[in-house]
Amino acid sequence: MVRAGGSSIASEIDDIIFEINLAHDAFISAVIFGKKEIEEG
DSSP states (O other): OOOOOOOOOOOHHHHHHHHHHHHTTOOOOOOOOOHHHHHHH
């Protein structure tokens, strides 16, 4: 996972995804982009 500056939001998303993975015996991953990265492509 790419972290947006180690932000607490990215950490919370990691925690949520981890809980989903455990509950459903799955592997879900997320890539997080900052606003600047999205706007510049």
